[in-house]
Amino acid sequence: MSEEKKFRWVGTRPIRPDGIDKVTGRANYGADFALPDMLWGKVLRSPHAHARIQSIDLERAKALAGVHAVMTAEDLPDLFAEAAKSNGGHDGFNDLAHNVMARGRVLYHGHAIAAVAATSSAIASQALELIDVEYEPLPHVLDIASAIASDATLVHEDRVTQGVEGAGLSNVANRVQLGHGDPAEGFDLADEVIEREFTTRPVHQGYIEPHACLAQTTPDGRVTLWSSSQGHFMVRDYTAKLLDIDLSLVKVIPAEIGGGFGGKTTVYLEPLAVVLSRKSGRSVKMVMSREEVFRASGPTLGTRIKLKLGATSEGVFTAGEATLHYEGGAFGGSSVMAGCMTIFAPYAFPHVRSTGYDVMVNKPKGAAYRAPGAPMAAFALETVIDEMAERLEVDPVDLRLRNAAKEGTLASFGPRYRRVGCVETLEALRDHPHYSAPLGPHQGRGVAVGFWFNAGLQSSAGVNLNPDGTVTVLSGNPDIGGSRASLALMTAEEFGIEYERVEVVIADTQSIGYTDVTGGSRVTFATGMAVIEAAADVRRQLCERAAVVWEVDAERVVWEDGEARLKGESDQAPLTLAELAQNAGRTGGPISGRAALTARGVGMGFGAHICDVEVDPETGRVEVIRYTAVQDAGRAIHPSYVEGQMQGGAVQGIGWALNEEYVFDSDGKLENPGFLDYRIPVASDVPMIDTVIVEVPNPKHPYGVRGVGEVPIVAPIPAVVNAVYAATGVRFRDLPLSPPKVLAGLDGESAA
Template sequence: MSTGKTDYKWVGTRTIRPDGHDKVTGRAKFGSDFSLSGMIHGRVLRSPHAHALIKSIDTSAAEALAGVKAVITSKDFKDQPSELIPAGEAMVNYKDMTRNVMAREKVLYDGHAVAAVAATTVEIAEAALELIKVNYQVLPHVIDVDEAMADNAPILHDDLVPVGMDAKGPTNIAKRVEFTLGDAAKGFEQADVIIERSYSTAAVHQGYIEPHAVVASVAEDGQAQIWCCTQGQFMVRTFVGQLLGMATSSIRVTPSEIGGGFGGKTVVYLEPLATLLSSKVGKPVKMIMSREEVFRASGPTSASTMTYKIGATKAGKITAVDATLKLLAGAFPGSPVQPAAMCAVAPYDVENVHIVGYDVVANRPKVAAYRAPGAPISAFGAESIIDELAKELGLDPLKMRQLNAAKTGTKAAYGPTFRNIGYQETLDAAVAHDHYKAPLGPNQGRGVASGFWFNIGGESSATVNINEDGTAVVISGNPDIGGSRASLAMMAAEELGIDYHDVRPIIGDTASIGYNFLTGGSRVTFATGLAVVEAARDAVRQLCERAAKIWEVDAEGVIWDDGHAKPASTNVGEFDPLSLAQLAAQAAKTGGPISGHNAQNVQGAGPGFATHICDVEVDPETGHVTVLRYTSIQDVGRAIHPSYVEGQIQGGAAQGIGWALNEEYIYNAQGKLDNPGFLDYRIPVASDLPMIEAVMIEVPNDRHPYGVRGVGEVPLVPPMAAVANAIESATGVRMENLPMSPPRVLAAIDAAQLRQAAE
């Protein structure tokens, strides 16, 4: 499937992104930047309780307020059947989804939507919310995963029937998953050293800077237009159509520029509400979440607790891993426990693995995807215990990983046998990197950790239109969240043999391009990129046909080379090459417009592996951790646009450092989120971080014409353990619970000193 050539003109260069000028001048239109004539404004009433029955809702006073045009509650949504339907990286249940966008029988978390108002101004809409009377019967709530699994826990859903296990009575356990390879018990018998540890991770938010925003306009004939910031315009169309009972053909969704998503914009919150309000009022309705609403009501990722048991020989060969992972899903089932379990020890060639995972509901917002969903959680445990094991065996932690690294042909515990993968290469590069040899000062330490993510393909459609002047338009259907327009245009330019600047990449709305699965799973440059390449090749085929027609030869006698149609050999005849521009100019005479298309469900995503090196300094008197140096080494397949690949790697490391050190959802005793803002939900700021060196290893994916692997998610998998391992190296204290915030680190240092004094 390879192009057979590697001397690319555009692929691998650092072009200026096509949407760049709009984004550095303020022209680019993001979610809340869009407005329509006659537009009114919607706001959402949210639950002040973590868990309560809704006895009644009285909206009459709100409806009577001057300027209020409509009020909706769950009564305005039809109920949905309870069935699991696949939606990319997760399964969806519309019964749960309609309850998440608007609470029905119960409110299940602080911030759960209860009603929505549309009014002529935001101020009137907010005043109307205060006039809605909700009669709640407050119920006991549960926030913590282990408490939610306990026998006497408050039950969120009386009718919840767990998948994969039997339950004696009502339960908050939604699912049990189990992965087995070999015989773990036998593996432990072969071990010279066995370590068993428990870990926990806090719920963290994706933290995109752009709050959710939507404008919906439903005309009198029922035709709906929706403009919103989303990772998937087709996903919005499907979900809104299902929740509101509208035909897919009646909904047109146009994605705005998107101000970050990281998985958090792969679901709907405001879109169905704004669409329903608009249909009731007959005017466009704009809705924007406040930052507080984003934290309280949009999806963080799971909090978790885990136990790991690992055994190895004296020589350092891991003989068995046994792990139990408990992940919180929030108010409705659907934590990423399955990928967490699958990824846990995927970087390693271990013969005996047994992993059990639980998907658990509790009174928190329903989780949404966050970059390699689940994998960073299980990797924190796995990469921490492997580090401890290496120390116990007196082995260098990278050497320990090299001894056990998965290679081409290794059978992964979650099922498949790896094709060409580049994990070993990341380890070798880490060992050789000068960072790994650099001296450390007092109170400083170094940690390493690795990570794995599957990456995905999925449904992808693309069109390549050849313009009459010899330029081209590439239409695809995935919101550009970090430079994908550039990489798509570069691959198209490479195929067509024209200048990158003559290729205009456009992101189509749902009516302008065939179906595309959403921007997620690190799929766009890989899968949509493949569709673009195939569409460009379709256009090239047509171009060759036109040349054949002009030359009056068989189409097979024409080849495409460097932007020109040429005779395949002298046997075909002596013809001067015809450029793409020359062929485009004659298109009307030779058969009409030239337009290449491709639509397919792309398979063959190449898995991604990364190894990170982190240096920290710990203030022994305050527990404050400073990240001094950070190097991320990743197999990226082939970097189409190296700068944006580096950007993914650097951004993932930064998010991981935030998850490691300070980010967490903090709930008070009433089950209310205590830190719903950027003041106390502490994402890293510029002065918290060093430069992050991104080292790109290129082991091309043999199932992509340019060797592309997804690169966006695996960067978030190793950092938490890399930081924890570095803290252990600096202080001798192993942090098993996230975040490793100053109070916790200091408490651990103090406890260790007390233990030492006692010994």
């Protein structure tokens, strides 16, 4: 089907509809809104990693001139304690409520404990210093080994492990296990078995725009929020849930979003801004500082993975087994499930098992980060495969190709794969000139594969036909990387009209039906599907209107090349979209279409990356000198933005591999909450990132689209680490590969 389809717009690279606003400074992001009566809200945060709050005295802060409201957890309803109690202490909304404002105890350095609203940002800061808090510091737990020890300090005093019969109180929030066959049997069949252990540190999504919102409330309980997030319906639902407000009373207007990468799929400030607005009777704006972003939002946390791989001398994998411990921060909820599901996913295994533990520690509550859980898992598997290839004396790409998942392969996470592009992606990588290019001294090349599921979820779309024949599309997904362009391209394709005649609007929560977050690589796939369906609705109406004009049965009218045509022999001149739009009033009224769906038929995504590095033997500095990312996009709607996802994901992964890590001191205080000391890659750190888009169409999508946003961050870590091995002969198994660590490795000190 879609393979035969000829496209006019899909696959072209026009300018995005919101582009002009974003190159001229006109686009409004979260912190760019203001109201005449506005106050500035700020949050007081815990200086301790773990402490009991003995008292909070707000009187001095309240007395400061210019302060209009002060709040603590006492001002938030405590709605979920019972639900948590009946579930071993675990309840997602209870955790969220206790994360936005600490209740009783602070659980990490940076945990919110009070907030103020004042007439200026400076006065609000001053008021925070006047809040007197008495703490009783408690012992804290910061790493996996101490958190799972039998005599561990408990992060929560009332939580039992889910997924384990008869479990007692523990820092392990959850245990999960999946796989098929019997790994022991599989390892018996192997000629070579390699078992290794890997560790990674907490890293932050590192979006450039800090969290920000503006809240306005009315005495009758209505709430309006301007907010930068990956989903304004998520902001509405979470804020309403935490504050016990009817959803219909909360209107969230989406700001442009300055990056999210998963980290803006939850709320931090919005419930506080609403409470402060209610207490003061004024609108309240809150913007996190960069330090707050690092200390209290985001990160994905540390992991420890033990992995065992067996293969025959012919290079056929016989078994894989892994034990994954992921820190979930102060409330659990790590991405360890996804780690377990993805770790062996790119390959066929007759026997495979992964066991995961979600571990609570006194660090910030973890948030989703692009392909959550998968990059750390790929780091383990893909470097062990590299070692296996060396031991078997086969080419690392050939070894992967021999075992690559294809249609019908029983996936390690359960079901059989449908049509996937793992093989095609690896073949494109093998055939790329980069793979066989010569290397110089101190240089090495690594390859790796990355996998992510991609998500479907719920989307709504509206398509309104304007009287002049232009089209307005309504979407409920914040545009984080060009989705207005991809939705406009698909709309132009559906109608056969010029791309420039389509405008895409990101509608607020009262103007479009419910739509899940911009996340899980789903917008072009799922919301695109809704837009295509809404456009089909409009096309059907256009055919009916043409039938009215021609006084024929609607079945005799077809839509072709942007116009209604009468089937069979006819002298009737076709009616264009513009003609039908102009006459809509006399053929039945305005024409608009809508669609609301739970998107089915997600196409799973594979990528394969090649990385060349040069390692300075004097300093241990690793420089990425050439990089190529290959990925199956199913169908690239706007190839430039698909490439952009691949390039951005690659560099984000390079940063994770080489530089980025949270550094905590022994008191559990974050020592590097700023871009100077938490160093994300800058332009001079990286080369051009070459891209190859493979298109194995997703048979379940009208255009063949697969999600593309998350896959690109999965392969870079192992690609870089394998390249460093090729350059140095040292296998590193602890991230990041910062110069001191590499230098020590070269000196043979810590070659794990």
